[in-house]
Amino acid sequence: MSNVDLTELPNKAPEYDLRDLLDAGCHFGHQRNKWNPQMDRFIYTQKDGVHIFDLAQTAEQLAKAYNYLYKLGKEGKTVLMLGTKRQAREVVKEVAEEAGMFYITSRWLGGFLTNWEQIGKSLKKMKKIEKNFAEDKYVGYTKFEQAQLKKELTRLRRFFEGMSALKKLPDVLIIVDPTREKIAVKEAALMAMPIVALVDTDGDPNLVDIAVPANDDAIKSVSFLVKQFGAAYLQGKNDK
Numbered sequence: 137m138s139n140v141d142l143t144e145l146p147n148k149a150p151e152y153d154l155r156d157l158l159d160a161g162c163h164f165g166h167q168r169n170k171w172n173p174q175m176d177r178f179i180y181t182q183k184d185g186v187h188i189f190d191l192a193q194t195a196e197q198l199a200k201a202y203n204y205l206y207k208l209g210k211e212g213k214t215v216l217m218l219g220t221k222r223q224a225r226e227v228v229k230e231v232a233e234e235a236g237m238f239y240i241t242s243r244w245l246g247g248f249l250t251n252w253e254q255i256g257k258s259l260k261k262m263k264k265i266e267k268n269f270a271e272d273k274y275v276g277y278t279k280f281e282q283a284q285l286k287k288e289l290t291r292l293r294r295f296f297e298g299m300s301a302l303k304k305l306p307d308v309l310i311i312v313d314p315t316r317e318k319i320a321v322k323e324a325a326l327m328a329m330p331i332v333a334l335v336d337t338d339g340d341p342n343l344v345d346i347a348v349p350a351n352d353d354a355i356k357s358v359s360f361l362v363k364q365f366g367a368a369y370l371q372g373k374n375d376k
Contacts, residue, residue: 140330140345142200146210148371149202152195160360162350163189165337172315174340178349187337189349197348198361201332202368204346208308209235209372216299218244218320219312219362223352227359228312231366232298236373238306239298249323252305262292263300308332310365313352315339334361 157163165171165179165187178197180190208215216238219228225241232239240248248255265285268274274282311333314321321343324331331344334352341347351357 140204142204142346145200145203146207147203148206148368149199152198154191154195156360157191157194157350160356161354162194162357162360163191164351164354164357165189166353171337172340174342175335175337175349178341178347179337189337189351194348194350197346198350198364201346201348202364204332205310205365205368206372206375209369210375211372212376213307214238214302214304215308215310215369216240216302216306217310217312217362217365218317219358220244221313221316221352223355223358224312224362227355227362229298231362235366235370237310237366237369238302240295241298242294244317244320245295246319247323248320249305249327249329256303258292259296259299259302262289262296265289265292305329311344312358312362313339314344332365334358 168182168185168187171187178189178193179187181188205215217228217232218240219225220241220243228239229241245255266289269289274285277285305327306329308330309320309324309332311317311320311331314331314333314335315338321331325343332346333339333344333348335341335344335347335349336352339347341349348361350361
């Protein structure tokens with residue numbers, strides 16, 4: 137985890153109505169036997185063996201994340217949103233594209249942050265193949281060679297679909313479910329890269345800079361929170 141100064145954030149977050157968080161199902165955690173004790177401070181109670189979040193704290197942490205992402209947008213910082221679980225992929229792609237963030241929804245490539253030089257080469261390779269196809273530079277190649285190039289392009293696009301314009305390491309990561317994305321969390325820690333994360337009761341909030349404690353399994357909950365992240369960053373960009 138990096139040392140991010142959160143003491144002087146702008147006050148731009150909306151006043152979150154706890155009923156909206158409740159309606160989105162943000163309050164449901166995991167089964168009690170799957171919890172991480174580090175999340176204890178965010179848990180209000182348990183019902184039928186399932187932990188229930190303290191939504192007042194969820195709203196407080198979400199406001200902090202909103203203000204931080206607003207600041208990043210206003211400063212022109214580069215943000216990468218990571219969400220590979222089924223419940224997150226669609227909304228992460230939609231929100232990131234709308235807000236002008238980069239995104240990963242397929243899977244995290246080991247070394248993405250710690251071996252950026254190699255990742256950068258793969259990105260350049262993808263763009264070169266795309267450009268050559270667009271300009272009919274492979275016309276003289278055999279059908280087999282063209283098929284192999286298309287296969288390689290499909291593979292590269294699967295990994296780098298949301299990052300084609302990324303020219304340097306991102307400044308900040310947004311992660312849906314850091315427990316699932318533990319490799320990304322470790323790499324970010326090695327690079328002292330800040331993380332904003334949606335953390336369920338099985339996660340460790342101490343591994344990220346701003347933990348928003350909430351349900352990371354329900355599509356409605358994930359969608360509500362990810363859209364707030366995007367809105368914050370976009371508002372900051374528009375207020376430059």
